Amino acid sequence: MNVKHHAAHHFRDASHEASASKLGLWIFLCTEILMFGGLFVAYAIYHNQYPEIFLAGSKFLDWKLGSLNTLVLLLSSFTMALSIYYAQKEKLTYSTMCLWITFLCGVIFMVVKYFEYSHKIHDGLLPGELFSHAGSENLGLYFSFYFSMTGLHGSHVLAGLALIFWLIIRSHKKHFGPGYVLPLECVGLFWHLVDLIWIYLFPLLYLVE
């Protein structure tokens, strides 16, 4: 069974289209790395200046929930990669199933985040001057970092979920197969980058020593 896909007219053929798309996507990922990079640099500077604030702030986070979210995201990356693998092997049902698992893992991640956020908002553990928990007012510094870093990351997870849902619809319509996995690959690259950033965020925010 051949998947019908015609490369856009300004490309020589499908492989030309694929390499151009992936090139563009990697450049986009570069801009993402630099955007998150700014936050990481700011984190490094403030953590160095006020280590005790970061240590005290991280005690308000539940490392068990953070670990659960790390495992869920890693698993979703694994199934994302597998969905491409199965599409290339022409096992289309497996490919669609892997996309559903990836989507589900992303949803679990956001649900856990929702509970973490609502708990913190309830306790007044908020950024900067909004911080209203008993104790040091300066702890707001830590939560400025916590909310901006996990917030930017979370919005990427939401964007990734929307894209994966689009892939699921196309996958059900049998749009992908051995000859055409490009949309799976491009969304996959984005999803893996989101996972990659979380790999750093987890120890930096939850496991401060």
Added chain:
Amino acid sequence: MSDHIVPFKTYFNVILVLIALTVVTVLVSLVDFGVFNLIISMGIATFKAALVLMYFMHLKYDDKSYLVIFLVGVFFLAIIFLFSSFDIITRVVEKSVL
């Protein structure tokens, strides 16, 4: 685009290592190694990131121009990290004169 299909076993081994390293990261944080805690946890994170990049994101198999683009981004990030650490290390603690 390379038509190379990475075997299932490779993906499976990579995810096992990633999960194991997550457990190691949590365990290491429970022990006090002083300044080495941060170095160890960032080292493990970088190794995990490398696995994701090489195998899940296919940098090991794909056209090497993608790897170059990625490394250029990391290079510029390293520059801002490096120069801000110079500032942190050489900063003199004094009261503001403003």
